[in-house]
Amino acid sequence: MLFLVANSLLTTEEVAQLLRVHPKQVYRLLKRGLPARRVGAEWRFERDDVLGWAARTGARATGSEGSGPRGAGATPLAPPLVAANGDVAVELLLRLARDRGEPVLGLVPADMGEGLALLRRRAVLAAGAHAGAFPPELDGERLARVHLVSREVGLVARAGREVPPLSALSGLRLVSRPPTAGVRAHLDAALAEAGLDPSAAHAGAILLASHAEVAAAVAAGRADVGLASAAWAARLGLAFRPLAREPYGLLVRASDLGDPRVVRLCEVAQSAAFALAAREVPGYDAAGAGDIRYDAA
Template sequence: MTSRAPVPTSSDALLTTREVAALLRVHPKHVYRLLKRGIPTRRAGGKWLFPREEVLRWAESSAHAPSESETAPTGAAPAPLLAANGDLAVETLLARHQREGHPLVGFVLADRSHALELLEQGQVMAAGWHGALPAETEARGGLARLHLVHREVGLIAAPGKEPAALERLSRVRFASRPPTAGVRHHLDECLRDAGLDSRSLHRGATLHASHRDVACAVARGEADVGLASRAWASRLGLSFRSLGYEAYGLVIPTVLLGTPAVVGLCETAQGAALRRSLRGIPGYEPGDTGKLQVLAARASRHAPTRKKERT
C-alpha cells in the first residue's frame, strides 16, 4: 500500500507534482495532463510547482471541468515518434525509456530543421533541437522544451591524429553536415572569426545526415576530418578538438504534454538513472537534464508595424 504525499496547508504554499496530485486526488501522471488545461503553476529549479490556493480555486471552477474537447483529441494525434539527429543522448533516453516500461517511442533520423518541419506538420510528437527557434515558430507559441544535455561539438580525426586547423580544412577530405544542421552554426561562426568562407570550404566537403555518420566516415578512413560531437568521437576512439558547447534537448507541442508517450519521456528524462548514464559519456554535461520549460509565444520580428494615425 502506497502512502500519499502530505499536502502543505499554508495559503501561500507551493506544491510539488505529487502533493498537488494528493490534493486533487488524482494520479501524479494526471497532473501533467492538467497542464494543457491551464492549471496554475510555476517553474523553479527545473520542477513544476503549484500555488495551493490558486489550484483549489481553479479546481472548484466549473469553467475548468474536463470537457469532451479536452478528453478526446480534435484531430489525429501524431504517431509516437521522435525526430532527431542520432545524438547519443537521444539514444540513451529512448533505451532507458523502453527499459522502464513506458509506451514505445520510435526514432526518425533528421537534422534539426527537418525535425522541426516534421513536428510542425504533425508527423512526430517531439523534435531534437538546440539554439533559438525560428522567429515564426516562436511567434506561434504552443511549444515546450525538454532539456537533455549540454554537449560539446568540434572537429574529429583518426586516433592519434590532430584534426586539421580551420585554414587547412579545404585541403583535406572533410566530412561535414548540411547548413540546416545545428552543429554547422558553430563551425561557420568559427570560420567567420578566422576570416574564412564556409561556402568555399563546403564545396569540396561531403555532407552527412548525423554526428554518427560523420564519425563513422572518419573511422572508416573515408574522411580525414569530420564535424561531430565529442560523444561520438569518444564512442569510436577518435581524436577531438572542441569548437564549443550547446544546450541540446527536445521540442514538444504543449497540447501533447498529457499524452502517455510524452509523460513517459518526461519521467524518464527527469530520472536519476538517465543522468547517471549521460554523465558517463564524454562531452556531456547533464546537470539540468529533464528540465521542462513551456516556451512563451513571442512577437515575430517580421510582423508589420502599424502606422500612427494622424489626429
C-alpha cells in the first residue's frame, strides 16, 4: 500500500493511485486544469490541490482528451512566438532560454488584450498577462499561466522629481496604457478609489503600447508622469511610486502544457539563473517561478 504525506509533492504515478486512474489519464487531466508544477523534467502535484480539484470537477478516468501524437486532422502547432508588452521578466526568460541553447522563441509586442487575441488565433504559443485579468477559458479551452514574477507597477516621473499625487494627473502630461492593457486597471481602480474620474485623468493622455515606451517617454521629457513597472523605472533611472503588486506570467492553452517548448520555458523559469537575474531587478519577486497556475477572472 502507498502512504501519501499531506501537502507533499506527488509524482504522476502517485496522483494516478490517489485518483484511481491510469497514469496516462493524469496527463489528460492536466489539459483539463489539474493543478501542477514543473520540477526539473517532471510534473509534481500538491496532494490537497489534487483532491480539491478532483472534488470540484468530479475528475476520474472519464476524461476524453487524447494524448497521442497529432494526426493529419489535429490542430496545428502554434508558432514559436511569445506575445508580451516588453516586460523585463519575459526579456530575461527568453535571453536565458537562448543562452541555454534552447530553440529560439520570438517576441511579438502586444498588451494583454492583443496577446489574448493572438493566442485565440493560435498565432502565438504564449501571451503575457497578470493574474485575475483574463478569462479562465479561451473558446472553451482551459488556460494556464506559467508564473514568472510578482511585480510592482505604479507611476513614474523623471529622476530627481517627486511623483505627483493622483489628484494632480488631470492637469499634467500623462502617458498611460490602453484600456486593453492589464496594468491600466490598477490605475483606473486607484483613481476611482480616490474619488477621481479615470476618464478625466486620461482625457489628454498619450497611450503607449508597453512599459518600456511609457518609461522612455517620461525619461525623454515628453510627459510629466507615466504608468509603468518598477523594473522599467529602475532601468531608466526614474522616480517611482507603487500602485499595486501583481503576479505576472505567460498564458498558454492547457492542452499545450506538454509542448516541449512550453516545458523548456518552465524549466528555464525554475532555474537558479532566472531567480538570480530576477532578484537583481527592483520590484520583482521570483518565488514560484515556473509553476503552472490556473486563475479565475
